[in-house]
Amino acid sequence: MSPNKSSVGVDQCHCFAMRKAARQISRLYDSHLQPTGLRITQFLILAALNQEQGVSINDLAERLDTERTAMGKMVGVLERDGFVRLRPSPTDGRSRLAELTPSGKGLFEQAAPLWREAQRQFGEMNGAKDVRALRQNLAGMKTGDLSTSFE
Amino acid sequence: MSPNKSSVGVDQCHCFAMRKAARQISRLYDSHLQPTGLRITQFLILAALNQEQGVSINDLAERLDTERTAMGKMVGVLERDGFVRLRPSPTDGRSRLAELTPSGKGLFEQAAPLWREAQRQFGEMNGAKDVRALRQNLAGMKTGDLSTSFE
DNA sequence: TGGATATAAGGGCATATGCCTGCATTATTC
DNA sequence: GAATAATGCAGGCATATGCCCTTATATCCA
Numbered sequence: 526m527s528p529n530k531s532s533v534g535v536d537q538c539h540c541f542a543m544r545k546a547a548r549q550i551s552r553l554y555d556s557h558l559q560p561t562g563l564r565i566t567q568f569l570i571l572a573a574l575n576q577e578q579g580v581s582i583n584d585l586a587e588r589l590d591t592e593r594t595a596m597g598k599m600v601g602v603l604e605r606d607g608f609v610r611l612r613p614s615p616t617d618g619r620s621r622l623a624e625l626t627p628s629g630k631g632l633f634e635q636a637a638p639l640w641r642e643a644q645r646q647f648g649e650m651n652g653a654k655d656v657r658a659l660r661q662n663l664a665g666m667k668t669g670d671l672s673t674s675f676e
Numbered sequence: 677m678s679p680n681k682s683s684v685g686v687d688q689c690h691c692f693a694m695r696k697a698a699r700q701i702s703r704l705y706d707s708h709l710q711p712t713g714l715r716i717t718q719f720l721i722l723a724a725l726n727q728e729q730g731v732s733i734n735d736l737a738e739r740l741d742t743e744r745t746a747m748g749k750m751v752g753v754l755e756r757d758g759f760v761r762l763r764p765s766p767t768d769g770r771s772r773l774a775e776l777t778p779s780g781k782g783l784f785e786q787a788a789p790l791w792r793e794a795q796r797q798f799g800e801m802n803g804a805k806d807v808r809a810l811r812q813n814l815a816g817m818k819t820g821d822l823s824t825s826f827e
Numbered sequence: 828t829g830g831a832t833a834t835a836a837g838g839g840c841a842t843a844t845g846c847c848t849g850c851a852t853t854a855t856t857c
Numbered sequence: 858g859a860a861t862a863a864t865g866c867a868g869g870c871a872t873a874t875g876c877c878c879t880t881a882t883a884t885c886c887a
Contacts, residue, residue, distance in 0.1 A: 547698035619835040650818040667801040
């Protein structure tokens, strides 16, 4: 038999394979976004806010599937740099709603074509068929939904 | 038309889909490893060292596809906690070779069955066929090889 | 209405990841 | 063999991610 049943090989680990792929694709997108100083994580936050303004930290976190407090910190960075504004919710005193500042909107408009190019290049390198299959595999992947502390 | 051509939707981003999947599967493996206090990243380092002792930081980094200096820091944590020992290479004064301590070996032995269970559970939740397809998709994925600062 | 419970965030702490720079050591080249 | 280049790491700095605990509101229910 090939890999011994008891051998715990790094290369057999599904988690490793996925993490490795995530790092690789992130490097691709990050390199495209570099002229803007944004990384893909930050770009996605701006994109989410561009789609829907006035979103709470929790909503943002859920939308981007990150841990709540982690999102708070990331948004904090963007706020510090003037791309995002946080204002208290008029209906809920606990909540603060995030929205793009004009500067943030501008940065997003600048970054969007770079993202598109990364997306296009990834599609070109892998072929529409493989990309479709990959996306389906990822979307269908089950992990048992271990909270990021929502539920 | 469905999603406007100019709409940069978070959900269309291949990078986002991949990162999200990586976080999800990491949560699964991390939760299984929790009794040992290890996370999947640390477990993989121990596993790599278990497969081959006396590896330089650079070799480890390349094997696990992480940035060199990042690997140095992660190994540093494991060294601090007594699971890994770093000794100067006898043939190259610049290099330090990492190996498991008995304590590290023991921890690995303790963690391996938990990893196996995570791996098994992932396989069960997704089915052998889908897992195979996913792994193939990931392995075949091309991103243009943007160094993690090796080459 | 007042107390119990639930929810939104923030702060602290720790690891993970990556960049850039500097330092020591080895390898190369003339 | 000395000057130069390449290599292996460490350190500093910044973001990313996640956990825990605390605080401020909001809600609900007796």
